[in-house]
Amino acid sequence: MKILALVFDEYETLDLHGPIGVLGHMENVDIKLVGDKAMVTCAHGPRVVTDMDLEDTYPCDLFIIPGGLGTRKLVDDKKLLSWLYQQAKVSEKVFSVCTGAALLARAGILDGVSATTNKMAYQWVTSLSNKVNWQPSARWVDDGKFLTSSGVSAGIDTALFYIQQIRGKGEAKCIEHNTEYSWNDDSSNDPYAFQAVAE
Amino acid sequence: MKILALVFDEYETLDLHGPIGVLGHMENVDIKLVGDKAMVTCAHGPRVVTDMDLEDTYPCDLFIIPGGLGTRKLVDDKKLLSWLYQQAKVSEKVFSVCTGAALLARAGILDGVSATTNKMAYQWVTSLSNKVNWQPSARWVDDGKFLTSSGVSAGIDTALFYIQQIRGKGEAKCIEHNTEYSWNDDSSNDPYAFQAVAE
Numbered sequence: 001m002k003i004l005a006l007v008f009d010e011y012e013t014l015d016l017h018g019p020i021g022v023l024g025h026m027e028n029v030d031i032k033l034v035g036d037k038a039m040v041t042c043a044h045g046p047r048v049v050t051d052m053d054l055e056d057t058y059p060c061d062l063f064i065i066p067g068g069l070g071t072r073k074l075v076d077d078k079k080l081l082s083w084l085y086q087q088a089k090v091s092e093k094v095f096s097v098c099t100g101a102a103l104l105a106r107a108g109i110l111d112g113v114s115a116t117t118n119k120m121a122y123q124w125v126t127s128l129s130n131k132v133n134w135q136p137s138a139r140w141v142d143d144g145k146f147l148t149s150s151g152v153s154a155g156i157d158t159a160l161f162y163i164q165q166i167r168g169k170g171e172a173k174c175i176e177h178n179t180e181y182s183w184n185d186d187s188s189n190d191p192y193a194f195q196a197v198a199e
Numbered sequence: 200m201k202i203l204a205l206v207f208d209e210y211e212t213l214d215l216h217g218p219i220g221v222l223g224h225m226e227n228v229d230i231k232l233v234g235d236k237a238m239v240t241c242a243h244g245p246r247v248v249t250d251m252d253l254e255d256t257y258p259c260d261l262f263i264i265p266g267g268l269g270t271r272k273l274v275d276d277k278k279l280l281s282w283l284y285q286q287a288k289v290s291e292k293v294f295s296v297c298t299g300a301a302l303l304a305r306a307g308i309l310d311g312v313s314a315t316t317n318k319m320a321y322q323w324v325t326s327l328s329n330k331v332n333w334q335p336s337a338r339w340v341d342d343g344k345f346l347t348s349s350g351v352s353a354g355i356d357t358a359l360f361y362i363q364q365i366r367g368k369g370e371a372k373c374i375e376h377n378t379e380y381s382w383n384d385d386s387s388n389d390p391y392a393f394q395a396v397a398e
Contacts, residue, residue, distance in 0.1 A: 005245075012220070013216050013219050013220035013223060014216065014217065014220035014221075014378060016216075017212050017213065017215075017216030017217075017220065017245075018213065018216075018217070018220070020212050020243050020244075020245060021211070021212035021213035021216065021217070021243065021351070021352075022213075023243070024212060024241075024242065024243025024244065025243075029243075030244065031243055031244035031245060032244065033245050039248055042223075043223065044219050044220065044222070044223025044224075044228075044230055045219075045223065045229065045230035045231065046204075046216075046219060046230060046232050046247055046248075047247065047248040048245055048246065048247055048248070049238055049245075049246040049247070049248060118379070119379065120376075120377060120379075150379055151377075151378065151379035152220070152377070152378040152379050152380070153220075153355075153378050153379050153380040153381075154379050156352075177319075177391070178319060178350075178351070179213060179350065179351040179352050180317070180318065180319075180349055180350035180351050180352050180353050180390070180391045181351070181352040182352075182381070182383065182390060184381065191379070191381060192376070192379045
């Protein structure tokens with residue numbers, strides 16, 4: 001099983017490493033990082049090494065797009081958005097965490113799709129595309145090929161849902177146990193649901 | 200504020216990046232990685248870059264020691280254990296996650312200290328030292344200079360506790376909110392408490 005994750009400067013730490021920390025507990029899984037340079041610095045200092053660049057696409061089972069402050073610049077990066085569009089095509093499932101959905105929305109990948117995102121950045125992300133069926137209250141949204149998570153730590157709950165979907169509830173519960181995690185396994189239980197403020 | 204984290208091949212992803220993902224939300228914090236080579240591979244594939252090697256010690260406010268399968272070899276690595284002992288001396292607070300406590304215990308750093316560890320690996324870790332006051336039921340244990348966490352995801356709860364300790368409950372709750380996390384803020388609430396099996 002092949003998993004690819006996009007990385008870029010100022011990606012949010014848990015958006016990426018949260019899902020990897022549970023997905024990596026599955027057997028026979030190969031996780032690679034892709035980015036536009038050899039080394040990428042997360043929002044909190046540490047650097048990761050990329051396994052491939054944005055020149056080619058990589059057919060995979062799961063393609064992860066984290067969020068973070070770095071997405072604020074990248075929503076105007078035409079080269080990246082064009083690559084994202086092509087990479088989504090060769091990915092069995094596309095999984096955004098937090099404001100990673102902003103990149104997918106801007107690339108037109110989520111047109112007509114039900115999706116969610118970080119609730120603290122909800123107004124910004126949803127302003128980027130009116131063709132997405134944005135969900136203000138959902139820990140994650142699973143719409144066919146597209147799996148979109150709420151902010152930061154929600155990516156862990158969503159990754160466990162994905163494990164359940166492809167490998168069964170037993171394996172997801174086993175990984176929850178082995179990581180001593182308390183899984184919020186109900187996508188409709190969103191403690192941070194977006195509340196529009198009356199003007 | 201200076202934070203240093205040890206990395207080694209096969210460190211557990213969330214043991215390291217979970218705490219960093221919340222600690223990094225504090226203002227004026229500088230997080231660096233230390234290891235015995237330039238690049239280190241986590242248990243799930245991705246590689247991180249170290250900022251410094253084990254030749255010198257680095258006075259810091261918080262020194263993080265993650266666990267993971269890599270600790271099984273490292274408990275016999277005398278050079279590392281000796282460096283750990285010296286590094287602990289120049290660290291204001293020493294924070295292990297999961298089986299990171301195995302390394303501290305073997306280095307003699309936890310002698311006379313109350314501590315906990317991963318409950319799935321509890322028998323192995325506690326067998327390494329009978330001078331530690333091991334706690335079979337605790338999400339984390341805070342004993343003066345030493346903060347030891349249960350397995351994997353417990354490190355996030357423990358890191359939020361540390362933020363509360365040094366910056367106040369308000370800042371910890373704010374970071375919980377910004378990471379859309381559900382903090383288990385009660386150290387005595389251990390869903391994975393070790394149960395000794397009757398023989």
